[in-house]
Amino acid sequence: xxxxxxxxxxxxxxxxxxxxxxxxxxxxxxxxxxxxxxxxxxxxxxxxxxxxxxxxxxxxxxxxxxxxxxxxxxxxxxxxxxxxxxxxxxxxxxxxxxxxxxxxxxxxxxxxxxxxxxxxxxxxxxxxxxxxxxxxxxxxxxxxxxxxxxxxxxxxxxxxxxxxxxxxxxxxxxxxxxxxxxxxxxxxxxxxxxxxxxxxxxxxxxxxxxxxxxxxxxxxxxxxxxxxxxxxxxxxxxxxxxxxxxxxxxxxxxxxxx
Numbered sequence: 001x002x003x004x005x006x007x008x009x010x011x012x013x014x015x016x017x018x019x020x021x022x023x024x025x026x027x028x029x030x031x032x033x034x035x036x037x038x039x040x041x042x043x044x045x046x047x048x049x050x051x052x053x054x055x056x057x058x059x060x061x062x063x064x065x066x067x068x069x070x071x072x073x074x075x076x077x078x079x080x081x082x083x084x085x086x087x088x089x090x091x092x093x094x095x096x097x098x099x100x101x102x103x104x105x106x107x108x109x110x111x112x113x114x115x116x117x118x119x120x121x122x123x124x125x126x127x128x129x130x131x132x133x134x135x136x137x138x139x140x141x142x143x144x145x146x147x148x149x150x151x152x153x154x155x156x157x158x159x160x161x162x163x164x165x166x167x168x169x170x171x172x173x174x175x176x177x178x179x180x181x182x183x184x185x186x187x188x189x190x191x192x193x194x195x196x197x198x199x200x201x202x203x204x205x206x207x208x209x210x211x212x213x214x215x216x217x218x219x220x221x222x223x224x225x226x227x228x229x230x231x232x233x234x235x236x237x238x239x240x241x242x243x244x245x246x247x248x249x250x251x252x253x254x255x256x257x258x
Contacts, residue, residue: 007076008067011083012060015106018048019056031091033099047087049104062110066117073120074179082175086112089171090164097163108168115140115172122240144169206241213252221255229255 022029028039031046050056071079090108094101114136117124122137134142144166213233218226232248244252 003068004064005068005071005076005079007071007079007083008063011063011067011106015048015050015056015060015063019050019053022049030102030104031094032102033095036095043088043091044084046091046104047084047106047109050106051104055105055107059106059110062114063106066110066113070113070116070120074116078179081179082112082116082172083109085175086168086172089167091167093167093170094164103164105164108164111143111165111168112172112175114143115169116176119173119176120243121238123238140169209249209252210236210241212256216252216255225255 018029027041028035029042029045029049031042032039036042050059067079070082074082087106087109089112091103093108094103118136118140122135124136125133126136126139127133213229213236216229218229221229228251232244232252235248236244241249
């Protein structure tokens, strides 16, 4: 786990402080869709409220474990955009699908952070309850399917805003895709011109490249090259081919072409 990052630390402090201060607020802070026109601030304030200590605890645990790595990847500005857009997406989905009930909690925003973590490091193992290992991509998939199932079956976890969770996940997914496109479009164009024969990127391209790299005959390589190939293949296995740098991809391409 990475050291605490500034935005995550501030969000943790704000959520914990609001847990104790909210009961003394002179204005309504929870998000109640029918009252949105007279209480617009609740679109943000609801993210800092929690229905009880365990609600707060699990949300903050998720933010504490997954937030720093995502913030390091996106930077402070990108991380805050991800967090609050996920929270707003959660409010929008709640407005569309469960508007008759008020909602509180940072769950939508934290789900967005978790999804971003799973998109960047899909094969990292997460230990549920510190016991059960599960890869990040599978955990994110189960969260989506579980929230969708519970959302369309009101009898399942009726006190939980499942569609709000889905809204946080959906907005996070769109934001990460847009962020990576905006950040990487110019660099990808430059790399393509500089190295036109480099292996393709994207989900399909990464799968094809990974299969080719795994076919490298290690026994025929020089000891130094063999060690580097083993290291990079381990990185692909744990973090995904998308996290290789252009120079690392080119090295594996050269080794697979020999």
